[in-house]
Every structure is written in structure tokens, then in C-alpha cells.
Amino acid sequence: MxxxxxxxxxxxxxxxxxxxxxxxxxxxxxxxxxxxxxxxxxxxxxxxxxxxxxxxxxxxxxxxxxxxxxxxxxxxxxxxxxxxxxxxxxxxxxxxxxxxxxxxxxxxIDWIRTDLNHQLEGGGESLFFNFVDFIVFDRFILDRIGADEDYSAELVEQARERVQHMSNGDKDRLIDTIIIKTQGFIDGITAEDPQQAVALFKELLKQYDxxxxxxxxxxxxxxxxxxxxxxxxxxxxxxxxxxxxxxxxxxxxxxxxxxxxxxxxxxxxxxxxxxxxxxxxxxxxxxxxxxxxxxxxxxxxxxxxxxxxxxxxxxxxxxxxxxxxxxxxxxxxxxxxxxxxxxxxxxxxxxxxxxxxxxxxxxxxxxxxxxxxxxxxxxxxxxxxxxxxxxxxxxxxxxxxxx
Incomplete structure (x- = not known):
């Protein structure tokens, strides 16, 4: 075995x-x-x-x-x-x-998910990757230069519509999930607040320009x-x-x-x-x-x-x-x-x-x-x-x- x-x-x-x-x-x-x-x-x-x-x-x-x-x-x-x-x-x-x-x-960044508590039909919870939510994070939270070019116009528009209906708490949870929760316990970013995490994350991304x-x-x-x-x-x-x-x-x-x-x-x-x-x-x-x-x-x-x-x-x-x-x-x-x-x-x-x-x-x-x-x-x-x-x-x- x-x-x-x-x-x-x-x-x-x-x-x-x-x-x-x-x-x-x-x-x-x-x-x-x-x-x-x-x-x-x-x-x-x-x-x-x-x-x-x-x-x-x-x-x-x-x-x-x-x-x-x-x-x-x-x-x-x-x-x-x-x-x-x-x-x-x-x-x-x-x-x-x-x-x-x-x-x-x-x-x-190591493994990426957008939801750590996805509800399953049987009652349990799973990790989930929602592509549109990820585009929200990339295009509208990080505001990464060039992000529009990486996705279809249709998907970017779906993300634009979704972010308009998200509260600040929703955005903070997405930041926490992608930057902190799935990374921090291994070798990732720890930060006092979501915006600080975003700023630190952007600095890491710049290293790969x-x-x-x-x-x-x-x-x-x-x-x-x-x-x-x-x-x-x-x-x-x-x-x-x-x-x-x-x-x-x-x-x-x-x-x-x-x-x-x-x-x-x-x-x-x-x-x-x-x-x-x-x-x-x-x-x-x-x-x-x-x-x-x-x-x-x-x-x-x-x-x-x-x-x-x-x-x-x-x-x-x-x-x-x-x-x-x-x-x-x-x-x-x-x-x-x-x-x-x-x-x-x-x-x-x-x-x-x-x-x-x-x-x-x-x-x-x-x-x-x-x-x-x-x-x-x-x-x-x-x-x-x-x-x-x-x-x-x-x-x-x-x-x-x-x-």
C-alpha cells in the first residue's frame, strides 16, 4: 500500500x-x-x-x-x-x-480560493474558486494594471457588476481569504487590516515586473x-x-x-x-x-x-x-x-x-x-x-x- x-x-x-x-x-x-x-x-x-x-x-x-x-x-x-x-x-x-x-x-501566492466556506448539498463546507470573484479581486480591489487584458470583456463586465453589489465587508472577506487565510499560516502576509494587506501584496507583485x-x-x-x-x-x-x-x-x-x-x-x-x-x-x-x-x-x-x-x-x-x-x-x-x-x-x-x-x-x-x-x-x-x-x-x- x-x-x-x-x-x-x-x-x-x-x-x-x-x-x-x-x-x-x-x-x-x-x-x-x-x-x-x-x-x-x-x-x-x-x-x-x-x-x-x-x-x-x-x-x-x-x-x-x-x-x-x-x-x-x-x-x-x-x-x-x-x-x-x-x-x-x-x-x-x-x-x-x-x-x-x-x-x-x-x-x-500559493493555492488560491475565493470562498473557504462553500456550502455543499449534504451540509458540509468546501473550498471554492469562483472565477468572477477572483477577477473582482484582481481588477477592482488590487486594480492591477493589465488585468483587463487577461480576461474576456464579458467576464470583466460580470466582475464590474458584481463588485457594485458588494459591501465593504464582502470585499474585506475576499481580501482576507485570498491574501491572509490561505497564505498566512504557511509563509504569507499578516496585516492589521485588509488595506494594509493589499498594499503589502502589491509590493510583492512588483518584484515580478x-x-x-x-x-x-x-x-x-x-x-x-x-x-x-x-x-x-x-x-x-x-x-x-x-x-x-x-x-x-x-x-x-x-x-x-x-x-x-x-x-x-x-x-x-x-x-x-x-x-x-x-x-x-x-x-x-x-x-x-x-x-x-x-x-x-x-x-x-x-x-x-x-x-x-x-x-x-x-x-x-x-x-x-x-x-x-x-x-x-x-x-x-x-x-x-x-x-x-x-x-x-x-x-x-x-x-x-x-x-x-x-x-x-x-x-x-x-x-x-x-x-x-x-x-x-x-x-x-x-x-x-x-x-x-x-x-x-x-x-x-x-x-x-x-x-
Missing amino acids: LEKTWRWFGGNDQISLGEIRQIGVEGIVTALHHIPNGEVWSCEEILKVKKNIEQHGMRWSVVESLPVHEEIKWGGPRRDQLIENYKQSIFNLGQCGIDTVCYNFMPV GIDEKALRFNLKYFLDAIIPAAEQAGIKLCIHPDDPPMKVLGLPRIVSSLSDIQWILNAVDHPANGLTFCAGSLSAGAHNDLTSIVNATAERIHFIHLRSTERCEGGDFYEAEHLKGSVDMPAIVKELLMEQDRRKSAGLVNWRMPMRVDHGHKLLTDYKKTYNPGYPLIGRLKGLAEIDGLQHGIAAMLWYKE
Whole structure:
């Protein structure tokens, strides 16, 4: 079976390691959230977390994430020193016995949603991306130069009409959702008020003036050329996370949004340590992506797996669906992943198991009594984990059943 892992946000997480162990989790996915982006992760700090996880009967399976500083992404003057710091963190993680590091190369903003409390028919709540609301944010709240050119005239007019009926509170909630709630708990902006958040966000966007897809790819390759040899020496597998959603946003370049993007990255530094975090949810938000084909084309370089599904709607909207429903053919994907894991085992690879975590989850039942990070409730993720685990056991029984 795929290794069952769970994202844990450290000591401030409202779900304890003891509780996570009770639900059958084998490995933890976490990071040193208290260390500022760009600083070195010391062995001392790494081992504190690792020891705590192991005392609860699990292992630290994947680092998610060792953040790539924005100056590395846009090529700032401190880039080389920041890369050296990153290399040292990689060496220290390897020395401490951790072998997989997930990272992303999304400029400024990580995953984007416009509503964190989308009501579902069954009574739960989901994360939702409304394309027109996002245009409201981009065109009429940020007032970004060039925003009109990125959308059809019809969509801009729909956004114009919508913003005219929004109260200041509605606009503040949209700002809070996009800039603060989905970013701040990882490595994002914190601000006293919405307008301050907007001002800070605009400053971050300015750093990417003149940076297009070609330039961002150059900067990623510059990073990988330096980091992959260090990762190989440290026994670390790096795995880049796809863009979420997989499309250009806010005028920023996005370079991990399709199979061709992924293949370019894997070929740019063609080494086993340069791999992919296969995120079914992120990739499935783009109708252009055939997820089974992506798995088949990149299987040997998939080092980490996020399993969730989105339901794509008309007009570019999407929401987080149940893990076995939505736009993702989850049985087909899990089958291909199990077959790849079996190939690794048969080839005699030492670390043949592929770590998998269910990503995001609906807010259900007692989840409403807690203030979990958006997308990371206990009951909703537990439901998804049970569904995915049952699915993989059923598929494995069918694949390898012997009379």
C-alpha cells in the first residue's frame, strides 16, 4: 500500500500527533514553520521535530515545504546566498535521516480560493474558486494594471457588476481569504487590516515586473542546477508541487501547470533527485490536464503524492469535491500509482514505498468546533483518508489476487 501520511503543522496544530497515530497514519508531513523563510534549518531543530514524531510511533516522511525564498524565484541580489542556505538545510535534513522534500516555485501566492466556506448539498463546507470573484479581486480591489487584458470583456463586465453589489465587508472577506487565510499560516502576509494587506501584496507583485515564463524557468533551472547535486550528496529527493490552480494568475508566470511544464522541469536537470509531487487536486482544476497520462509519463519521478479531487464547473469555477468524486478518475490514478510502487519494490529499491497524503477535506461534524487551517479539518480529511485507503486496498486485491 502507499504510505499513509498526514500533514501536521507542528506544535500549534489543533490535531496532536497522538490523535493522528490513532487513525492509522504511518508518516508525518511537516516543516519547521517557526524558522523564517530563507534561514538555515539546523540539525538541532530538525531532530527536535523528528524525535517528537518518532516517539509517537511514526516517521517524518516528507518535508512540506522547505520554502524557496521569493528572491530565488525572481532572481534578486541575495539569490546565491539564499541558495547556499537552502543547500545547507538540505544537507542537514539528509544528515538527520529525512529523504524527501516538497517545494513549490509559485511566485508570491500559493493555492488560491475565493470562498473557504462553500456550502455543499449534504451540509458540509468546501473550498471554492469562483472565477468572477477572483477577477473582482484582481481588477477592482488590487486594480492591477493589465488585468483587463487577461480576461474576456464579458467576464470583466460580470466582475464590474458584481463588485457594485458588494459591501465593504464582502470585499474585506475576499481580501482576507485570498491574501491572509490561505497564505498566512504557511509563509504569507499578516496585516492589521485588509488595506494594509493589499498594499503589502502589491509590493510583492512588483518584484515580478518583467519576469515572464521564460525568465521564471531560467530562475528555476538556476536553482535546480545548484540544489540537485547537493540533494544527491545528501540522499534527498526533491519534488516540485504543481501550480494551484494550474493557470496564469495576477499577471504572474506559472510554470508547473501542465504535463509539458512538468516534463520541461524534469528534463532541465535530468536526475532522479529532481522529481514531482503529484497533486491530483491542483492539476485537476485545469481541464487541459489528463491526470492518468501525467502519472504514466512521470511515474519514475513521482516522489510524493497528494490525493484529492475537484469538481470543475462552468466558467472556470471549481470546488473541492469528495475524494472519490468530482473530475478526477481516482481509481485509475491509484491503480497506476500502486503499479509504479510495485515496480519499485520488484526492482529492489530500498525506499520503494511512495508517501501519500489526502489533501484538503470538507468541514464536517465536529470540525466546526475548531479553527483548523483552511482545507485541513480533522473529520473531513479522516473521511478522505478512509475512502482512499479502502480504494487502494480494493485495487491491490484485484491486481495481485491469486487463486
